[in-house]
Amino acid sequence: MKTQIEQLVSAALQQLASDGFLPQDALPSPKIERTRDNRHGDFATNVAMVLAKPARKNPREIAQAILEALPTSDLVERCEIAGPGFINFHLASTAYHRLIPYILEQAHDYGRSQIGAGKRVQVEYVSANPTGPLHVGHGRGAAYGSVVSDLLSAVGFDVHREYYVNDAGRQMDILATSVWLRYLELCDEALTFPANGYKGDYVWDIAATLHRDHAEAYKHTTEEIFKDIPADEPAGGDKEAHIDGLIERAKSLLGDNRYRFVFELGLNTILDDIRDDLSLFGVNYDQWYSERSLTESGAVNKAIERLRASGYLYEKAGALWFRSTDFGDEKDRVVVRDNGQTTYFASDIAYHMDKLERGFERVIDVWGADHHGYVPRVKAALEALGDDPTKLDVLLVQFAILYRGGEKVQMSTRSGQFVTLRELRKEVGADAARFFYVMRKCEQHMDFDLDLAKSQSSDNPVYYVQYGHARICSVLLQAAEQKITFETNPAAIDYSQLNESHEQDLMANLSRYPEIVEAAALNEEPHTLTHYLRELSNDFHTYYNAHKFLIDDTALRDARLQLILATRQVLRNGLNLLGVSAPEKM
RNA sequence: GCCCUCGUAGCUCAGCAGGAUAGAGCAAUCGCCUCCUAAGCGAUAGGUCACAGGUUCGACUCCUGUCGAGGGCGCCA
Helix, strand or coil: CHHHHHHHHHHHHHHHHHCCCCCCCCCCCCCEEECCCHHHCCEEECHHHHHHHHHCCCHHHHHHHHHHHCCCCCCEEEEEEECCCEEEEEECCCCCCCHHHHHHHHHHHCCCCCCCCCCEEEEECCCCCCCCCCEHHHHHHHHHHHHHHHHHHHCCCEEEEEEEECCCCHHHHHHHHHHHHHHHHHCCCCCCCCCCCCCCHHHHHHHHHHHHHHCCCCCCCHHHHHCCCCCCHHHCCCHHHHHHHHHHHHHHHHHHHHHHHHHHHHHHHHHHHHHHHHHHCCCCCCEEEEHHHHHHCCHHHHHHHHHHHCCCEEEECCEEEECHHHHCCCCCEEEECCCCCECHHHHHHHHHHHHHHCCCCEEEEEEEHHHHHHHHHHHHHHHHCCCCHHHEEEEEECCEEEEECCEECCCECCCCECCEHHHHHHHHCHHHHHHHHHCCCCCCCEEEEHHHHHCCCCCCHHHHHHHHHHHHHHHHHHHHHCCCCCCCCHHHCCHHHCCCHHHHHHHHHHHHHHHHHHHHHHCCCCHHHHHHHHHHHHHHHHHHHHCCCCCCCHHHHHHHHHHHHHHHHHHHHHHHHHCCCCCCCC
8 A cells, every 4th residue: 555655656756857857866765654643644755845955946846746747546535735745645435445355365474575585584582591491581582583583584584593502611511510419419418509509490300310310320429529629608718619619520520421411411401491481482493503513513713713814813811812892892802711712702703603604694683681792792703704794683682570569570590589481471371471572672671560461451462452353253253153144255345335434444554564564574673563453453442342243234244344354364464473372262 | 980772641651764733551530231252442631752952944753961770891601
């Protein structure tokens, strides 16, 4: 609809340009907008005002000329010039009549498009360390990342969804050591669990598996383990030194194979749990990319060598630094530590280099807002490697603060007591959780009201939209029960019956859907879609209250039923894009 | 101290590459079920768009500064 008007205006501009009325070179692509006030018609353009300066003419004069050059169309009833030079388009009352059969014919595909032209886009999201179950903070990134992926896919991009598994590094060693110590406790060894260890119940579970399957094959005495280990924090020492000492002790006492086994057991158990959790949340991936594989394949070294070759590396205090300040970062960053180990940042450089080497034209990282300081250095690295840093888009997702009964829900990872994503799903359901997470733009701090998400009332936007869908299903069910048959052949339906203002409003909003999907996808703003679905549901509920559908006047009834069928289709498509179910009954 | 994000109605938020009188939902007040699910609908009331400058035909929207909120500034991952 919008694009059709756009074409009309473009044609008029071309005409005026070839007539010499407008300069040839500076023709803008006209921007057509929906009007806010229907007294201004249905669509409006400010193109005459935009052209006023380059054409050195009065905007109203240009608008007049555009009107005269405008090709005729049965879509438009009349146009007028208003205010400083707006051109307002009033649609013909028949303009939307073709819309309903079009929606019903397109069905699932209504709203989908090919703007993305098959461009390959990679979206990486969640990527939480596999050191414990996902918590509600990860949930927002999960919902957001998966909806953005689905939106991009709906508008024709070739989307690749990826989870970067941080399966290397110190945190994983702490996990492995934590598991081992819990296992020893199950072997009846008395010990003081380190302050910096992972204390969640899931660690006990993994330890129990180890104990059940391997009895005491991994047992060592408390004395040999804690001998000469630096004191822990509660004992007046340094908790980092304490845990590092324990990690080294675990490695030396267990030996490579047994240590690796405990490590893998912890990693895989948790990773399986995360995978399962996300899948039940409707979040799926094309690939789980291992950080360790980057080191093992030599990709990290390759990245470092490429940086060195471009002259951006230098040595200082035994470590190897990347001169990221040359690219606007606050300070230079270490890539190889003085102990010879590469940093997490080095892996990340290799990972992003690999993403671009895999041929993605666009790479989107969905990160927690706490990582924002990390963005400049990754972009700096890409630039230093001679890649195009603008191909990388980092979307920072702010934290969600949970509220229950008007009170902030306290979360603490340290004590192992936090609200997990799994608990959230159980409490409010996956539908409500996803919808709520995506209802706000990602950079917005979010208050997540658990009571509201659970409430089954119109206050709850999820149920409000779903109820619209269920209500339409219910009408159709009623029709069947009352043995009311209705016309389904669009050619046999008289859409001019639909002349109530509620019907016009509903049709106008149905026609907006493809524009909404496009905007939500291209701007990575799924909240646009949740807001739209709320508005559309409101239009429907209002209509429902004002008019009956199952009436005796068959011509009107047929037309109305087609209209609500089209509405149901759009609600279904929209909910589907959000990964929220569209129930037939509630 | 430096950097990032945010600051719109009592509360939670929209406001689409600057555009015509700033919009919803809660909460408040008042109405609507002999009728397709009241998990619904309607009406009223509520705002100097944090503040101060600037850019222009026009600014909630762009720029600068001030104030306020949250977050980030490791040879951690």
